[in-house]
Amino acid sequence: MSGLLLVGASGLAREATTVAVWLHHQGPVSIVDDDPATWGTLHGLTPVLGSVDLVTDVVDHDVVLTLGKGGHRHRVALRLEMLGMDPGRYTSLIHPRVVLPGSCSIGTGSIALDGVVLTADVEVGRHVVLMPQVTLTHGCRVHDFATICAGVSLGGDVEIGEGAYVGMNASVRQGVHVGAGATVGMGAVVLHDVPAGETWVGVPARPVRTGVTA
Template sequence: MTGLLMVGASGLAREATAVAVLLQHDGPLNIVDDNSAVWGTLHGLTPVIGSVDLVTELVDHDVLLTLGKGRHRRRVVVRLEMLGMDPARYISLIHPRIVLPGSCSIGAGSIALDGVVLTADVEVGRHVVLMPQVTLTHGCTVHDYATLCAGVSLGGDVEIGEGAYIGMNATVREGVHIGADAVVGMGAVVLHDVPAGETWAGVPARPIRTGVHL
C-alpha cells in the first residue's frame, strides 16, 4: 500500500496520526469524513480529502477507522463491506513502545496507543481502541469494536464484550465479564459481571440505566 486513509476526523485521528508518523508509515496520511464542512481542511496536520466513499476509490491505501465509538466503527465496516472494500486493507496501529508478547494478539483495524500493556495470553479483537496507559493482564479477551479509555486496568481473565465502552481510569476485577455494548463509567470499580447493554458507574460500580448505545 502507498498511503493510509483514516476514517473519521476525530481526536482519535490526531492520536493515530502521531503514531503513524512515529512508525514512518509509507505514503501520505489522509482523513475521510462524511461531514462536508471539513473537506479540504487540515485536521491537525492531516488533510481531510472528502467523504468515506473515497475509501473504495483509493485502493492503494491502507484503512484505519478513527471513530471513537464502537457502534460507529461497526457501522462503517458494514458500509464498506457493502461497497466491496477488501477487508485485508484494514491495518492495526500499535505504538512503537508497546511490547507485544508472543502469547498476545491484536486484531486488524485495532489501535493501541502509548503505554498500553499486555502481559500474557491476551486476545484483542478487530477494530478495538486501546487508549493510553490501558493495562490488560493475563488471560483477558477484548472483543471486536470495544473501546477502553485512558488508564483502564483489567484484572486477569476479564472478558470485554463486543462494542463495550470502558470509561477512563475504570478498574475491572479479575474474572469479570462485561457484556456486549455495555458502558462502564470513568473511575468505576467493577466487581461483578455487567450485562449486555447496561450502564454501570460508581465505586463499587452499580447499574444506573439499561438500553444505552454509544
C-alpha cells in the first residue's frame, strides 16, 4: 500500500498518526470523516480528505479505524463492509515501545500506543484500542472493538468483552469478566464480573443504577 487512511478525525487519529511516524509508515497519512466541517482542513498536521465513503476510492491505502468508541468503530466497519471494502486493507498500528512477547497477539486493525505491556499468553482482538501504559497480564483476552484507556491494569486471565470500555486508570482483578458493551469508569477497582451492557464505577466498583425514583 502507498499510504495510510485513518477513519475518524479524533484525538485517537492524532495519536495514530504519531505511531505511524514512529513506524516510518510508507506514503502519506490522511483522514476521512463524516463531518463536512472537517473536509479540506488539517487535523493536527494531517489532511482530512472528505467523507468515510471515500475509503473505497482510495484503494492504495491501508486503513485504521480511529473512532474513540468501540461501538462507533464497529458500525463503521460494517458500513465499509457493505460498501465492498477489502478487509485485507486493515492494518494495525503498534508503537515500537509496546512489549509484545511471542506468546501474545494483537489483531488486525488494532492500535497499541506507547508503553503498553502484554506479559504472556494475551490475546487482543480486531479493532481494539490500547491507550498508553496499559498492562495486560498473563492469559488476558480482549475481544474485538474493546477500548482500554490509559493506565488500565488487568490481572491475570481477565476477559474484556466485545465493544467494552475500560476507563482511565481502572484496575480489574484476576479472573474477572467484563461483558460485551459494558463500561468501567475511570479509576474503578473491579473485583467482580461486570454484566454485558452495564456501567460500573467506584472503589470497589458497583453498578450504576438508573431509573430509580425516591
